Amino acid sequence: MTVSSTMLDGAQDAPSARAAAAVGQASNSIRFDSVTVAYRGTVVLDHLTLEVQPGEILALIGPSGSGKTTALRAVAGFVRPASGRIHIGDVEVTHLPPYARGIGMVVQNYALFPHMRVTENVSFGLRAQGASRDLIADRVRECLRIVGMESYAHRYPRELSGGQQQRVAIARALAIQPRVLLLDEPLSALDAQIRRSMVEELARLHRDLPDLTVLYVTHDQSEALTLADSIAVMRDGRLHAHGPTGPLYQTPPNRFAAEFLGRANLLPVVVEEAGYISPMAQVRIGGLVLSATPNRSLDKGTQALLCVRPHALSLSPRPDHDNVLPTTVREVLWQGDQHVVTVEVAGTVLRVVSPPLRQPPAIGSTLDLHFAAADASLLPDEDHP
Amino acid sequence: MTQAVDGRPLPRALPGGATLWVVPPLLVVAALFAYPLALILRQALTGDGDAASLDHFAAVLGTRAFRSALANTVEIALAATAGCLAVGLALALLLSFVPFPGSGAVARLVDTFIALPTFLVTLAFTFLYGSAGMVNAGLVDVFHLAAPPVDFLYSPWGVILAEVTVYCPFVMRPLMAAFSLIDRAQIEVASSLGARPGRIIRQVILPAALPALLAGGSLCLLLTVNEFGIVLFIGAKGVITLPLLIYDKAIQEFDYTAACVIAVINVALSLTLFSLYRLAVGKLGGRHAAVV
Numbered sequence: 001m002t003v004s005s006t007m008l009d010g011a012q013d014a015p016s017a018r019a020a021a022a023v024g025q026a027s028n029s030i031r032f033d034s035v036t037v038a039y040r041g042t043v044v045l046d047h048l049t050l051e052v053q054p055g056e057i058l059a060l061i062g063p064s065g066s067g068k069t070t071a072l073r074a075v076a077g078f079v080r081p082a083s084g085r086i087h088i089g090d091v092e093v094t095h096l097p098p099y100a101r102g103i104g105m106v107v108q109n110y111a112l113f114p115h116m117r118v119t120e121n122v123s124f125g126l127r128a129q130g131a132s133r134d135l136i137a138d139r140v141r142e143c144l145r146i147v148g149m150e151s152y153a154h155r156y157p158r159e160l161s162g163g164q165q166q167r168v169a170i171a172r173a174l175a176i177q178p179r180v181l182l183l184d185e186p187l188s189a190l191d192a193q194i195r196r197s198m199v200e201e202l203a204r205l206h207r208d209l210p211d212l213t214v215l216y217v218t219h220d221q222s223e224a225l226t227l228a229d230s231i232a233v234m235r236d237g238r239l240h241a242h243g244p245t246g247p248l249y250q251t252p253p254n255r256f257a258a259e260f261l262g263r264a265n266l267l268p269v270v271v272e273e274a275g276y277i278s279p280m281a282q283v284r285i286g287g288l289v290l291s292a293t294p295n296r297s298l299d300k301g302t303q304a305l306l307c308v309r310p311h312a313l314s315l316s317p318r319p320d321h322d323n324v325l326p327t328t329v330r331e332v333l334w335q336g337d338q339h340v341v342t343v344e345v346a347g348t349v350l351r352v353v354s355p356p357l358r359q360p361p362a363i364g365s366t367l368d369l370h371f372a373a374a375d376a377s378l379l380p381d382e383d384h385p
Numbered sequence: 386m387t388q389a390v391d392g393r394p395l396p397r398a399l400p401g402g403a404t405l406w407v408v409p410p411l412l413v414v415a416a417l418f419a420y421p422l423a424l425i426l427r428q429a430l431t432g433d434g435d436a437a438s439l440d441h442f443a444a445v446l447g448t449r450a451f452r453s454a455l456a457n458t459v460e461i462a463l464a465a466t467a468g469c470l471a472v473g474l475a476l477a478l479l480l481s482f483v484p485f486p487g488s489g490a491v492a493r494l495v496d497t498f499i500a501l502p503t504f505l506v507t508l509a510f511t512f513l514y515g516s517a518g519m520v521n522a523g524l525v526d527v528f529h530l531a532a533p534p535v536d537f538l539y540s541p542w543g544v545i546l547a548e549v550t551v552y553c554p555f556v557m558r559p560l561m562a563a564f565s566l567i568d569r570a571q572i573e574v575a576s577s578l579g580a581r582p583g584r585i586i587r588q589v590i591l592p593a594a595l596p597a598l599l600a601g602g603s604l605c606l607l608l609t610v611n612e613f614g615i616v617l618f619i620g621a622k623g624v625i626t627l628p629l630l631i632y633d634k635a636i637q638e639f640d641y642t643a644a645c646v647i648a649v650i651n652v653a654l655s656l657t658l659f660s661l662y663r664l665a666v667g668k669l670g671g672r673h674a675a676v677v
Contacts, residue, residue: 105578113575124580125579128581
């Protein structure tokens with residue numbers, strides 16, 4: 001899936017230029033300034049302040065009812081904030097109608113127009129913007145080529161599979177050369193295998209269109225981790241965590257973010273040294289002292305949670321492993337390409353994901369777990385503030 | 386034979402051969418519809434004699450009264466159907482896509498017109514727009530006029546307005562049902578792509594609702610072609626339609642043969658319209674399979 005220069009250079013062509021003019025030429029960032037949305041008095045988005053950088057994929061994740069889709073719909077113009085402002089680029093769009101915002105949008109159920117063929121679906125936005133016939137033909141051909149659907153141009157949506165329909169929906173959104181692309185759980189209607197393939201295609205698409213800013217709403221953390229440059233975690237209408245994907249995964253700022261963004265082992269510990277003196281933080285669990293990344297300033301004696309991802313725990317030592325944790329095996333599950341070992345330490349259950357083991361540990365046996373201080377971070381223990 | 390999971394045959398829903406169950410409804414239809422229709426057709430072909438011929442048809446078709454009634458029937462039916470389509474579509478769009486407080490109550494209020502007898506609406510029109518109705522009385526009082534200024538009720542326009550009022554729910558309801566099936570995300574995506582409301586209605590909503598529009602319009606056309614009560618009650622001057630002509634011939638002139646000839650033509654007209662409707666829906670069914 002490659003993109004020709006017409007897609008990259010044609011942003012100022014007539015139809016898209018008119019739409020883009022409404023949202024500013026200089027930048028394609030998305031900015032929420034303390035945006036609040038309420039339905040009949042119930043606040044569903046609570047003072048959201050967030051910025052999606054130009055060319056960035058930001059994944060907005062959270063459980064149902066967390067406000068992530070509402071945030072996306074506010075950018076699209078389908079819900080009007082009770083307060084706050086939304087900017088696309090340099091222009092405030094809070095009160096602009098959806099058709100004047102110059103955005104592309106792909107939704108969960110594709111929302112293709114059932115009575116239109118693939119070409120008519122893809123050209124819809126260009127026709128709405130009054131593009132010339134030649135430009136429409138070129139752009140439709142180009143967009144269908146990008147998503148690998150040229151040979152399906154004359155089919156109706158009902159004659160396509162779910163994955164193909166989603167590709168057409170993406171081509172339709174890209175055809176107007178939006179500065180901002182909104183993806184609302186675009187893969188959740190697909191089966192697991194096609195979803196994995198589509199995630200890879202979306203990643204490739206963004207490599208080919210690096211200027212495109214994408215707001216990607218999903219509840220699937222693996223999609224977010226694969227695609228996003230940064231992730232914002234929502235809960236109950238509020239932003240709970242936001243940051244670049246890697247650091248946010250490695251050192252989540254709170255328990256909710258740690259547990260929602262992948263599996264996390266959270267071990268209650270007491271802070272011995274927060275990292276002011278030594279390069280590593282030191283924490284104690286029972287009589288055992290462990291090293292961790294000094295990612296936050298915590299006073300000595302503070303109760304905290306040590307966050308270690310399941311795959312960071314190893315059953316055998318490596319040179320970079322600073323910590324050894326004696327545990328008791330509670331359960332061993334073989335899942336084909338991996339073993340999942342559940343262990344217990346000081347009353348806390350931990351999960352270990354390991355490559356397939358030739359000799360899995362026996363249930364009830366003692367097992368030493370090894371992990372690097374760099375893979376362990378500290379979280380505030382909200383139960384013991 | 387349908388097999389259960391464990392291999393045993395499932396019991397039949399009804400005993401006896403499937404074709405046998407067609408007989409009772411066929412008998413009912415024959416007794417209530419086909420037999421009286423056959424009697425009318427026989428009277429139209431034979432008159433008071435025994436030999437069947439088309440002479441009676443030729444005689445009736447040649448009269449000015451019949452041609453005038455046919456023209457009135459078609460004109461009023463087409464105009465009323467167009468009015469029903471326009472008003473029904475506007476109301477359905479408004480109630481479905483521009484929700485406002487009380488929109489549900491308005492929809493139910495419009496629905497009640499279906500439940501009311503047609504003469505009641507006509508009676509209400511008489512009280513409103515008749516020469517001594519509220520509108521005329523008010524205008525005469527306010528402007529000290531010598532004669533009532535509103536004088537359309539007893540013209541074809543009065544019949545058309547009454548029929549639009551009575552039959553527009555037959556367009557509105559199927560349209561609202563069709564609109565409720567349209568994925569709102571399609572409308573939102575169309576809007577995000579730069580389409581304004583007019584384009585969305587033309588290119589997204591109406592194509593999806595075309596079968597419903599056709600169904601409602603055809604139903605209106607059928608009902609207005611055969612409308613009797615409104616035309617009779619308004620008693621519009623010079624507005625004689627085919628049903629009214631049948632009534633005149635049969636009840637006032639006792640010319641049953643002419644009445645039967647006109648009735649046969651009226652039925653043929655209705656069945657032709659119905660066939661055209663089925664044909665249109667059948668043709669569109671393929672392209673609009675998502676909503677048919």
